Amino acid sequence: MKKGSIIKKIVWGTWIGFVFMLLFIVTYVYMVSIDMFGLFGPMVDIQTLENPKNEYASELYTEDMVLLGKYFRENRTPIKYEDISPNMIHALLATEDIRFEEHSGIDMMGTLAIGWYLIKGDKRGSSTISQQLAKNLFNTRGAQYEGSLAENNHKIKVIINKTKEWMTAITLEKSYTKKEIMTMYLNTVDFGSNAYGIQVASKTFFRTTPDSLKLNEAAMLVGMLKAPSLYSPVYNPDLALGRRNTVLEQMKKYKFITVLQCDSVKAMPLALNYEVENHNKGQATYFRSHINAYLIKWCKERGLDLYKDGLKIYTTIDSRIQQHAEEAVSEQMKVLQKKFFSFWKGRNPWRDEEMKEIPNFIENAAKRSDRYMQLKAAYGDDVEAINIHMNRKIQMRIFSWNGDKDTLMSPMDSIRYYKHFLQAGFMAMDPLNGHIKAWVGGIDHKHFKYDHVKQGKRQPGSTFKPFVYATALDLGYSPCFEVADLPVTFETADVNKTWTPKNSDGAYSGQSFTLRKAMANSINSITANLVKRLGPETIVQYAKRIGIQSPIDAVPAICLGVYDVSVYEMVGAYSTFVNHGVWTEPFFIQRIEDRNGNILQDFVPKTVEALNEESAYLMVHMLRGATEEKGGTALGLNKWGLLWKGGEIGGKTGTTQNYSDGWFMGITPHLVSGAWVGGDDRSIHFRLMDDGQGARMAMPIWAIFMNKVYADPNTGIKQENFPRPAKPLSVEINCKTYHDRNMQYSDSSMYQGTGKNQDLPKDL
DSSP, X not given: OOHHHHHHHHHHHHHHHHHHHHHHHHHHHHXXXXXXXXXXXXOOOHHHHHSOOOOBOEEEEOTTSXXXXXXXXXXXXXXXXXXXXXXXXXXXXXXXXXXTTTSSSOOHHHHTTHHHHHHHTOOOOOOOHHHXXXXXXXXTTSGGGOOGGGSSOHHHHHHHHHHHHHHHHHHHHHHSOHHHHHHHHHHXXXXXXXXXXXXXXXXXXXXXXXXXXXXXXXXXXXXXXXXXXXXXTTTOHHHHHHHHHHHHHHHHHTTSSOHHHHHHHHTSOOOOOOOXXXXXXXXXXXXXXXXXXXXXXXXXXXXXXXXXXXXXXXXXXXXXXXXXXXXXXXXXXXXXXXXXXXXXXXXXXXXXXXXXXXXTHHHHHHTTSHHHHXXXXXXXXXXXXXXXXXXXXXXXXXXXXXXXXXXXXXXHHHHHHHTTOEEEEEEEEOTTTOBEEEEEOSSOTTTOOOOTTTTOOBOOGGGGHHHHHHHHHHTTOOTXXXXXXXXXXXXXXXXXXXXXXXXXXSOOOXXXXXXXXXXXXXXXXXXXXXXXXXXXXXXXXXXXXXXXXXXXXXXXXXXXXXXXXXXXXXXXXXXXXXXXXXXXXXXXXXXXXXXXXXXXXXXXXXXXXXXXXXXXXXXXXXXXXXXXXXXXXXXXGGGGTTTSSSSOOEEEEEEOGGGOEEEEEEEETTEEEEEEEEESSTTBOOSSXXXXXXXXXXXXXXXXXXXXXXXXXXXXXXXXXXXXXXXXXSXXXXXXXXXXXXXXXXXXXXXXXXXXXXXXXXXX
C-alpha cells in the first residue's frame, strides 16, 4: 500500500472520528439538557439561573445602625464587588481560576486534565469559578438533579455532574458579568464554622470586613475553600498555615505579589480573631431572644422566612445605652452576688415565710430540669437509674462572675449551684415615643435563658403605690393633702377577720404627712388610707389605663403591690407620667425591610390618653419627692452624685415580703427605666432589710446606668428639668401655701381641701 494512501486513510479516519466524537458530544449534551428518559436528571431552568435564590441571614440593627444579631440557617450576608479587598480577588484567581477573565465558563486547558484525575481517582477535577458557582448556587449535585443513570456508578455521576456544571456555567457567563460572577461566588461559598460568604467569613475568622482583608487573611480564607473542615485554622492550624502559604506561592507565581511580600507574609502566624456568631454573645441577647418569637410570627403571617429571606429589622435599641445598661447590671450584680454568697455561706438560701429551709427544694427543682426530663423519657419510672445519672459527676462549664469555669459536677450539684444566683431585669425607654432603648433580661443569656424584662413577672411592692396616688391626684387631691400615719383596717371575705397593713418598721407615727412626703417615704398606712377612700376598683381601673396589663384583683392588698407585673409594663406605665399623661405602648421595632431595601412595614406604637396633662405632671412632682423630701427612699442616689449634678430625677423603690423582690423605677425627662432584682424562685432572697431592700438591690443598677448615660455625649441625654404644663396648675403644690389656705377645714371628718379650687374630693 502506498504511503500517501495510508496517510489519506489516517486523515479521513481522524476526520470521521472527530465528526463522530463531535456528534456524540452534541448528542450527549442534548440528551443531558432534556434529561432524556430521566437518565441524567433535570437541569437548572433558565428562570432560576436568571433569578437565583439563596438563603440569606436576616439582620437585626440598633437605632444607631449597629448590627445586633442575625437569624439564619446558613449565616450569609451579601455584599457588592466594590466591598471586596483586591487581596481576596487576587488570591482566588491565583489559586482557583487564573484564566477566569479569558474563558466563558469552561477552562479547556484545565478540562483536559479531568480524564487523568478520574483515572487516578482524584476528586479535584478542574472547575472554574463559574462552575463552582453553579454547584454552590443551585446545588447541581443534589438529589433533585440526579438521574437514574448515575444512581449506582460514581464515575458516571461525576461526568454527568461536570457536564451540567459546564452547561450551567456557560449560561451564567451569558447572563452575568465577570464581576457579578465573582461577587456571587464569594457571597455563596462555604468557609465552615457556619460562615457562608466572604462577609461572614471575614467577621468570623478575623473580626473584620471584606474590604479590609489583609494579604495573609485573604490567603488563608481562599486556602480554606478546598476543604473547609480539613483546612480549618481552628481545628487544624498547621494544615491551614501550610495551605495559606501555598496560596501565597500561587499569588507570587502569577505576579500578584512580589517574592519579598510572599516570604514576609509566609513567616507570619495565622493571627486569628475567631468568634462564631450566636444568640448568647454580643449585645442585647435577651432582647434578641424575645424579638425572635415575634418576628417568626410576623413572617409567617406574610409568607416570609426569617431564616433565609435576608430581612433587615431596624429596632429601637440604642447600642450605647444598651451597653451602659449591661455594664450597670453586671457591676451591681457582681457585688451583690458576693454579698449573697457571704450572707448564706454554709447554708442554703431557699427559705419559707418563716425563714426555715424548704425541704426537698433541690429535688423538686431537679424534676423540672431538662436533664431530668430526658432521663425520665429514657428510664421511665426507674427512679434509681435516674438518680444515678443525676448524681454522677460529669465535665461541664459553669457560669461565674469571674468568667466561665470548667469543672466536674453532677447535674444535681449544678442545679444546687445555680439556685444560689440572684437574677436581674432592666429596661430603659424613651417616654415620649415609646422606643425601648435598653433591655437586659438577666445576668448571662448563655446560662440563664429566662427573660426577666417581659417573660418574668413579680410582685412590684411599693413601686405600685404611684398608681394609687395617681388615682387620687386625677380625682382632685393635691400632693399637699395630708393624711395621718395611723392603722387602716379592711374587712375581708371572712366576717370574723380583718386586715390591717403594717408599715415596713411595724410602727405608726400618728403624724400627718402630705401625699408627696408619704409616697416619698413609702408609708404603707397612708397608701392603704387612699385605697380605702378611693376604692380598689377605681385604682385598678386607673392602673390599667396608665399601662398595667397583667391581671389585678380589686382588693385592698393592691396598696402593697401584691400582684405580679413585668418590668416591661412597669416602665411603660411610669412613662405615662413623663409623657404628659399619654400611655405609649413600649415597642421595639421601627421598620422591617426586604433584602433589597424595600420597606415591608413601618411600626407605630399604640397610645392611650390615660391621665390629663396636669395630673401627669403632678405625678412627676410626686416621684421627685423620693429624691427631694426628707426621708425619701431614693436619697441614696447621692452616693453616685446624681442629686447634685443638676437636672430633676424622680423615682420609687419597691421591696416585697421577705425581700424576695427588689425594685427601682427611675424617671428623667428623656429616659424612664426600671430595675428588678431577685432569685428565680421567690424563696431565694436575703434575710434582712439591709441588703434585701430595693434601694440596696435594684437602685444601684439605675444609678450606675444613669451616670454612664449622662457621661456619654453620644447618647444625647442630658441632665435637665421636667417641663411644666403650658397652662397654670389648678392645684397648689407649694405645701406651705396649701396649708395656709386650708387652715379653715377641719381634719376631724378625715377630709381636707384637695387644693383644686379648695373643693372636697370628688364623690367616688
